[in-house]
Amino acid sequence: MRTPLLPVFAAATLVLAGCGSGSSSSGEVRLRMIESLTSPERTKLIKTLIADFEKANPKVKVELISPPLDSADQKITQILQTKKGLDVLEVRDHTAKSFSNNGWLAVLPTTEWAGWSDLTELAQKKAVEVGGKPYLIPYGFYERTLFYRTDWGMAQPPTTWQELYEAGKKMTSGDRFGYSFRGGKGGADYVVQMISAYNGEALNPEKSFFLKDKRTIFSTPEAVQATDLFVKIFKEISPPDSVSWGYPEMVQGFTSGVTGMLIQDPEVIKTVEESSVKTWSTAPIPKGPSGYAFQPVGYAGWGATSFSAHPKEAVKLVQFLSEAKQSIAFAKGNSLIPISKQAQGDPQFSQGAWKAYLQAQQDPKQVITIRPVDYPGWSQFQVDSDRDVQALLTGKKTTAEVLKSWDAFWTDQAKKVS
């Protein structure tokens, strides 16, 4: 009987392709690692760090997967659901809760590792913030700061949102605008920041969407004031187009000389330095009428999967990336706030545009908060609130309607967690 070779081969290939193998025959360990906040420059940097790791551990080979930024977290989630073929991954503050809830992350050891005591207090705190266990080691922090033009007739940077509005008003004429507004993806975060500042001392920094008396921050008259000013800032001192602006557009707005002020993370320092805008400076983010400013510190870090076939090597890689030398190189390359105590003496993190961060750290009324990322509705709120902000800006919803629905949403969430 003639054997139909071709289909047999085809079927065999299929079956084999389905079973990726972790280790090869020569005793060599293969680790698979995936990143989330992908950019070409960053991927290059990670690869050099991995190369150093491989040099120090000749028996381990690391394969880096770099999915496109927009869909990276979805892709990581999909891989995690299959519970195989992944050892080391980038965990973000947004994803930490769901990843650990579903048992996909390994608890990292902190006792037999010298690097732990070298982490800053903030880094140690954030490592165990979700679930009370070290599911990740942060690699750096994002905190917002105000970027402003020094050549557009502003002597002093604004210290409050009201001052920002007034300063922006003076800057706005013709094709020039005061403020790089964000109305698109991530836009709701900015109105929340303003509402927080307006609520002032009453806010509970540990659960930043709630007040100390357990009501939500959206329920107060201060929230209405803040939201109205937010809309005014959009209508009067921002490009009309910015209702759809996300991260790239708002940065581009500043670096191309269309807008005079921008509130963004430290990685933008590098972008602005490389742009044609030469006369600029930074300042801490504006405060509310009560003199307080609140913001969460954004972070992401490296974690190991709970189902890794090579847990020892996976943890080793996470620790290697988190040690002073590597983590400082990574923070510098991405302009992030570093996690290592040793970086505090480093001039790069205390001079020039970085000075505003020091200034904010020393101000007791610039408060770091924790967002309610561990509430079941967090992800849904990200999607819904951005749409509500656009509805607010285009006049489809009123301030009262938006705040009422957000208040209802978080009151309901509070009941679910308690």
Added chain:
Amino acid sequence: MSVGSARPAFTTRKARFIALCLLPGVVFVVLFTYYPVIRGAIIAFQQYNLFDLTSTPFVGLENFRAVLAEDRFWTALRNTGTWVAVSLFFQFFLGFGLALLLRRHFRGRGLYQAWVFFPWAMSGFLIGLLWRWMFNGQFGVINDLLLRSGIIEHRIGFLATPGWAMTSVIVANVWYGVTFFAIMIMAALQSVPRELYEAADVDGASRLRQFWHVTLPHIRPTLALIVLLRIIWILNFPDLIYSMTGGGPAGSTDIITTFLIQQVIGGDYGRGGAVGMLVLGLLLAFSVFYLNATRFEKAR
């Protein structure tokens, strides 16, 4: 089990061979089409939130009820109608025109065809990103060109104004989809036998009559099929909108499939599954209606 003669033995062997040949294809389709569909259908009836996958109880029609109760769903449905109808109209007629032009022989036709068809090979996300910058209200090249040529006096916030945003995403989609119609219609045109035109010439039929009575009837079945395919594909094509506007501003460019993506990104796979089932039902009903209306069987 049959006992006996050489004939049945031969057929079983043959059948086995055929089955083996089909196996890879069947495995692929089952694995990557039917399995996800069935899994999605099951999820649609579960409380399946990424936040906690350790407990996923069945909740009956709850997900469907939640989806149908949302205004956004109905807005998205209306937008889907506009998005499909307008995109299809322009894609079809521009694609047809392009195919007729490309049928003639001219120098460098091959190269030109390759260039024209290029967009079809690009990823929808990438195309969306390109158009997003071109339509940008401040730095976009389209605003710049319109300003310089004196057509407009003030920049238009293409992606920031609800009406313009829909127009913009449809323009991008038309640009992308024209080539598909051009390719398919050109292939169909080439299948029309030359003798028919010669005969029509002898009978003294004008170009227009030739087109109407020879070309069109001949390619009608192909047209019917590719129009149906395109309707399904345009409806299932959220990539472009998602990367250009994300459904915004305020849901004015949301179509049913971008709405679905938002459910999934929000972590609620259960509702995502429910929307998926609704889309499936909609397309199924439409396809049956369409194939009946165009009498596809007879035309073939």
